[in-house]
Amino acid sequence: MSAAEFVGIETIRLWPDSAPGAIGEAPEDIPTLTIFRPGYPNGSAVLIAPGGGYRGFAPGVEGREVADWYTARGFTAFVLKYRLLPAYPMPAPLLDAQRAIRWIRANSKALRVNPQRIGMVGFSAGGNLAALTGTRFKRADAQSVDPIDQHSDRPNFLVLGYPVVSRYAKLTATQCKLLFSDCSKEFLQSYNPIPFITAQTPPIFIYHTSEDGLVTDSIELYNAAYEAGIAVELHIFAHGKHGSGLGAGNLALGAWPTLMENWLRQKGFLDLDPTVQPGADIPVATGKGFSIDTPLAQFEANPIARSILIKHFDVKLVDRLLKSALTLRRCAEIDVSGSWIDHDKLHELSRELATIPKKNKEKR
Numbered sequence: 001m002s003a004a005e006f007v008g009i010e011t012i013r014l015w016p017d018s019a020p021g022a023i024g025e026a027p028e029d030i031p032t033l034t035i036f037r038p039g040y041p042n043g044s045a046v047l048i049a050p051g052g053g054y055r056g057f058a059p060g061v062e063g064r065e066v067a068d069w070y071t072a073r074g075f076t077a078f079v080l081k082y083r084l085l086p087a088y089p090m091p092a093p094l095l096d097a098q099r100a101i102r103w104i105r106a107n108s109k110a111l112r113v114n115p116q117r118i119g120m121v122g123f124s125a126g127g128n129l130a131a132l133t134g135t136r137f138k139r140a141d142a143q144s145v146d147p148i149d150q151h152s153d154r155p156n157f158l159v160l161g162y163p164v165v166s167r168y169a170k171l172t173a174t175q176c177k178l179l180f181s182d183c184s185k186e187f188l189q190s191y192n193p194i195p196f197i198t199a200q201t202p203p204i205f206i207y208h209t210s211e212d213g214l215v216t217d218s219i220e221l222y223n224a225a226y227e228a229g230i231a232v233e234l235h236i237f238a239h240g241k242h243g244s245g246l247g248a249g250n251l252a253l254g255a256w257p258t259l260m261e262n263w264l265r266q267k268g269f270l271d272l273d274p275t276v277q278p279g280a281d282i283p284v285a286t287g288k289g290f291s292i293d294t295p296l297a298q299f300e301a302n303p304i305a306r307s308i309l310i311k312h313f314d315v316k317l318v319d320r321l322l323k324s325a326l327t328l329r330r331c332a333e334i335d336v337s338g339s340w341i342d343h344d345k346l347h348e349l350s351r352e353l354a355t356i357p358k359k360n361k362e363k364r
Contacts, residue, residue: 008037014099019083021092028087031096033103034079035111036067042074043273044117044264045108047100047155051124051164051243054085054093061245062123062161069246069257070121073270076113078104082129089180090190097133098153105151112276117269119157119202124215124243127163128191131221134158134204135196157267158204159260162242165217166192194224203231205263207256209240231267235259290353292328292346296321304356312345 011034022029033047048070050062057063059079067077082096101118108115122130137154144150168179168191176183189195204225208218218234225232240253247254264270290298290305299305300322309318321331328349 010035014096014103019092019099020095021088022083023087028084031083031099032081033100034067034081036071036077036079037111038071038074038076040074041076041112041276042270043112043114043276044074044119044269045076045078045104045111045113046070046159047097047104047118047120047130048077048079049082049097049120049122049126049129050079051122051126052084054125054128056084057081058123058243058245061243061248062126065246066121066123073261074272076111080126085179086181089182090187093129094132094136097129098138099148101133101137101153101155102148102151105153106148114273114276115151117156117273119159119269120155121159121161122163123161123245125164127160128165128168128193130155130158130160131163131165131193131204132191132196134202135193135198154200155202157202157264157269160204160206160218160221161245162208162212162215163206163218163221164191164215165221166194167215167217168192194220197224197228197230199229201225201228201230203267204233205260206232206234207237207260208234209237209242209244209253211239212242214242233263289356290358292350292353294353295325295327296331297323297325298358302356302358305353308349308352308356312349 011032014031014033018025019029019031046067048063048066050057050059052058059081063079067079070077078100080097080100082093084093097120101120104111104113104118105115107113108118120130120133122128133153134155137152140152141149169185169188171179171183171188173183176188180187204221206218206222208215218236222232222234235256237253237256240248240250244250244253246257261270290302299309306318306322309322328346
């Protein structure tokens with residue numbers, strides 16, 4: 001087992017062979033996904049695009065740290081290494097991002113991900129790429145010979161940190177020649193997501209700072225999305241430099257992930273999806289007996305049920321849990337006391353509890 005596998009990290013190529021338009025087989029020619037798996041998946045996933053001006057990456061503050069934030073909340077996170085300038089102008093980065101969304105959706109069952117709960121998060125140029133992915137998506141191609149292309153590449157939500165929006169489309173001829181070999185209006189507009197916003201664009205959360213200095217066009221994106229009827233939320237903080245990631249240690253700016261978390265909860269992306277939970281394959285009692293999905297407080301009045309729990313767990317833990325509205329399945333999902341329950345134990349408990357009639361109301 002490799003060190004990466006030991007901590008639940010895996011990197012895969014987006015295409016088993018060369019990516020479309022690839023000019024070689026060096027690392028910079030191969031777009032990849034690095035997968036970060038949560039201990040207890042909630043059914044949601046995020047594709048994370050670090051920024052770097054399309055010429056490099058900030059894989060720490062805009063990649064790994066963000067992935068850890070999401071996995072701590074049950075998301076399966078994917079950090080995208082997309083192709084960069086000067087060798088790979090648009091549409092290569094967009095093709096990589098679209099392929100990544102389709103790959104996650106195609107493999108959603110094995111990943112314990114709900115295919116309707118896949119979002120994209122991007123910062124700076126990665127925010128530009130996320131916005132383009134959320135506005136220039138393609139329908140699933142049911143006739144494609146590639147099973148991954150049989151899935152849609154539309155994200156279900158977007159989170160954009162200080163994104164580049166229309167800046168590239170506004171470059172002067174001199175500025176453009178420093179970045180691109182093609183300075184046509186059509187090419188520069190390919191980096192601008194605003195003309196592609198429609199009523200089908202997914203919900204958007206944006207954060208920015210007044211001190212950014214480098215990128216200042218988030219308000220344009222907000223206005224365009226609002227006018228199109230998109231559920232969009234924008235937060236502008238007074239202080240904070242470009243490239244601040246999750247807050248860069250600034251206590252005020254560090255509040256933005258909490259605002260994002262509230263937004264994700266409001267949209268339902270933090271809710272547990274029971275079809276993808278680690279305990280989802282545990283049987284539920286269908287008769288009149290208790291089950292692992294019975295609220296624990298109901299065990300309080302049944303001495304038989306209580307005795308079974310004490311047999312398996314510490315009596316102090318049982319007494320504490322019995323006063324809660326949690327279930328045994330939910331306890332396993334949130335790990336209330338440090339890896340105290342596993343699949344085998346849940347199977348055994350499910351069988352034992354199903355034999356206890358709930359009508360036994362004797363007080364202990």
